[in-house]
Amino acid sequence: MRRTITVLSVLLLALGLTGVAALASPTMLDPFTQDELDNKWIADRQFPSGGVDSVSAHGRNDVAAIGIVGANRSTAGQFYYFEGIKKVAAFGAAVQVDLYVPAEWESDATSPLSVGFWASDNPLTAYPLIVFRNSATVDAGFYVWNTVTGGYTPSGVAVKYGDWNTLSIALDPDTDTVNYAVNGQFAGSSYAGGDTIGQVFLNHFNDGARDYTAYWHAGVVAPPGPQTSDECKKGGWMDFGFRNQGLCIRFVNTGKDSR
Numbered sequence: 001m002r003r004t005i006t007v008l009s010v011l012l013l014a015l016g017l018t019g020v021a022a023l024a025s026p027t028m029l030d031p032f033t034q035d036e037l038d039n040k041w042i043a044d045r046q047f048p049s050g051g052v053d054s055v056s057a058h059g060r061n062d063v064a065a066i067g068i069v070g071a072n073r074s075t076a077g078q079f080y081y082f083e084g085i086k087k088v089a090a091f092g093a094a095v096q097v098d099l100y101v102p103a104e105w106e107s108d109a110t111s112p113l114s115v116g117f118w119a120s121d122n123p124l125t126a127y128p129l130i131v132f133r134n135s136a137t138v139d140a141g142f143y144v145w146n147t148v149t150g151g152y153t154p155s156g157v158a159v160k161y162g163d164w165n166t167l168s169i170a171l172d173p174d175t176d177t178v179n180y181a182v183n184g185q186f187a188g189s190s191y192a193g194g195d196t197i198g199q200v201f202l203n204h205f206n207d208g209a210r211d212y213t214a215y216w217h218a219g220v221v222a223p224p225g226p227q228t229s230d231e232c233k234k235g236g237w238m239d240f241g242f243r244n245q246g247l248c249i250r251f252v253n254t255g256k257d258s259r
Contacts, residue, residue, distance in 0.1 A: 026096040026168050029087075029200070029218040032064035037085070044086040044201050046074045050213065052085060057215050058100045058164065064216040066204060070111075073206040084118075084203035091197040094170035095119060096181075100215040101132060103162040106140045111210045117167040118201035121178070121194025128178040128192055130167045131203075132159070142167070144180040144188040155180065155187035166219060171197060184257065225251050 030036050034054040041052070050067020057063045066085070074080035097117050105113060116131030129145035131152065141159055143152040159165060160183060168181040171192055178192035202216055226232050226240055232248035241259045242248040251257055 026094040026170065027091045027197075029095065029097055031062040031218050032216065033062055037064060040089075041085040041087045041202075044082075044084040044203065046076075046080040046083040046206075048083045048085065048204060049073065049206060050211070055215075060164075060217050060220075062218065063100075064202065066202060066214045066216065068204050068206050068210070068212050068214070070206060070209040070211050073208040081206050081208075082114075082203055083206050084201050086118075086199055086201040088199050091119075091200060093173065093196055094168065095197050095200055096166055096168040096219055097200070097202070098164045098166050098217040098219045099132065100164050100217070101159055101161055105132065105134060106159070106161050109134050109136050109140070111135070111207045112138075112205060113207075113210065113212070114203075114205035115214045116201075116203045117169070118203050119169045119197050120199040120201075121171060121192045122196050122198030123194050124198070125193035126178065126191060128169045128180070128190065130155070130169065130180055130182065130187070142182050142187065145190065146188075147178070147190040147192060153188055155182050157182035157185045157187050164217065169197065171195065225257065228252060 032054050037052050037054055048066045049069040049072035053065045055063050055065045057065060068083060099115065112135040114131055114133050116129050118127060118129045120127050126147040128147065131143050133143050134140035142155040142157060144155050146153050166183050170179045171194060172179060173195045176191060176193045177189050179189050180187040204214055226248060229249045229252050232245050232252065237245045237248035240248055247258045
């Protein structure tokens, strides 16, 4: 039965017919303290040329600041132009991270920019990716990796420039798919046959010219939500962090969290 589902999933994904949102609750990464970065994360392909530091930035603490220095790009070949770090652990079926996207990333296409949240499933069948890209030939935005065709697809979700963006990768073992989400919105699906996520990567392209720093954060856990619409009334919506009473009641009725 599993092989039948797998074959059907591959056919549907190749045709672009899937569209189910991720159901698994994502695993929150451990805070990016310096101890965490130094001892739990290791180099992937090429260690970032500008270093990896835990800093306070853009309104948050325990932020991983990963620097890329164009002049220090590897001379070992294009594979090593991708600089990053990875963590190997049991992440469950879903994982997420926050990436700060500066306003200048939207307009500066003078050299290729690629900053991505990567993962691999376990048992290994695929490498799901969510990547911010911008270049002279690629429009700025988030893209997701089609593991069947081996190419990027626009996520269709607007980027929050000058702000934090939440990137989520979730496996659905019942259908052999991986579901992508950006800022809580469904961003595409592809094939992945593993049951859990075994590795996560913070990846950055060094084009040999651009110097930049990518800021990553383990994410902010939303406060508990209301259980009944009555809890949203008489100003209760403010206690739960919603912008108005209507959004609070919508959360009760649909589960859509707009905080």
